[in-house]
Amino acid sequence: MSVEGLLSIGELAGKAGVTVKTVRFYSDRGLLPEAARSSGGHRRYGPEALDRLRTIRALRSLGLPVPDVGTVLDREDTLRDVVAEQLRELGTRMAALRWREAALQLLQECAPEERADRLRLVGAVSAPPDTAVLARFWRRWLPPRLPARVAAAVIDRAVPQPPPDPSPAQVLAFARLHAFVSGDCAGGDRCQPAAHLPDRDNRPAVLYDGLVEAYALAAAQMRARRPPGEGEALDCFVSAYARSRGTRDSPDFRRRLGTVLASDPRIDRYWELVAELTAPSSGPPEPTPGAAHDWLLAALTGGRSAPPAP
Known part of the structure; x- marks a missing residue:
């Protein structure tokens, strides 16, 4: 010194x-x-x-x-905020590493003849994955001019959040989901249910407000392992369609509604992949809105022309 x-x-x-x-x-x-x-x-x-x-x-x-x-x-008082931001960034990087690890395990464990196809699928997805492409799919799938509040509620339920620590199977499910929503049938009229078509006399905002409630009621029945049948969930489901069309619930309306819904274009593959992506490590899976719709349709038609409940 x-x-x-x-x-x-x-x-x-x-x-x-x-x-x-x-x-x-x-x-x-x-x-x-x-x-x-x-x-x-x-x-x-x-x-x-x-x-x-x-x-x-x-x-x-x-x-x-x-x-x-x-x-x-x-400014020493900024330390807490700076550390919090670093924790957020670190969490993002760690999530990306976990997804990359699971993707590499997927490629390592699959049969040689599957490797090129799976590499193409997972290579199209960022790590950690971005769900924006799923939200865009739903904005195209939903009826035009649906109020923002209703659309946001539907999209929130329909778009799954990827697990932070995925298995290889969940990485593959998301990659396939990403490919599905990026395909050709992503919202044109030829892919739309009848209630979405602009030439129909219906009110989609009323319909989807009621469907959110009906699906929640049906999911509760499914968790309790009850078979499709009459009850509050089905009444709510039918009422949503009746009110959206300015008519009332009746046996004749239910017969016609069942026929229309059974012939509607479907996106079952989307919901199958959502179920795979969100499957818990133990216990029964949480019913998806798609599975709830199938349960309600089976209840409406008595099981005719409708897939069985999971």
């Missing part, structure tokens, strides 16, 4: 256990201000620089970028 009580750059580096190059790096970026210069132009640092350098090293060891380190040094 010099007579002025200041440290040379070498002395500071030695006390902190770092290289002179490291001290110079942080000094050049304004994180470690020098107290003075010697007569020969060499940097000198005050005794407080040692604690500051140790703080810088601690923050950098946690992965904080240099600009964030500077923010924390200037």
Whole structure:
């Protein structure tokens, strides 16, 4: 230490256990201000620089970028916010690594003749996966001019959230789901149920408001392992269609509705893949809206022309 009580750059580096190059790096970026210069132009640092350098090293060891380190040094009250942001970023990176690991396991474990096809499927999906493509599919599938509130409620239930720690089978299910919604039949009239077509005399907002409730009631019946049949869930389901068409529930309306729904275009494959993607590691799967629709249709038709409930 010099007579002025200041440290040379070498002395500071030695006390902190770092290289002179490291001290110079942080000094050049304004994180470690020098107290003075010697007569020969060499940097000198005050005794407080040692604690500051140790703080810088601690923050950098946690992965904080240099600009964030500077923010924390200037204002200690920002440390909590900076750490929270780093945790969010780290969570995203870890989720991506878990998805990549499961994707690699999928490719490693599959039969050689399946590998090229599965590589193509998983290669089209980001890690962690983005559900925006699923939401776009539903915006095309739903009737036009559906109120934003109703559309948001339907999309929220219809678009699954990928598991944070997926199995290889779940990675494959999402990749296939991504490919399905990216296909040709993604919302044109030829793919739409009758209630979606613009030339029909119906009110889709009324319909979908009622369907959200009907599907929830049916899901409760399915969790209880009750077979499709008469009851509140079916009444709510039929009422949603009747009210949307400005008519009333009746035996004749139910017969006609069953015929129309049984012949409607379907997206069963979407719901099958959603069930695979969201399947819990143990216990029964949570009924999807698609499975609830099948249960209600089976209840309406007595099982005729409708798939069995899962």
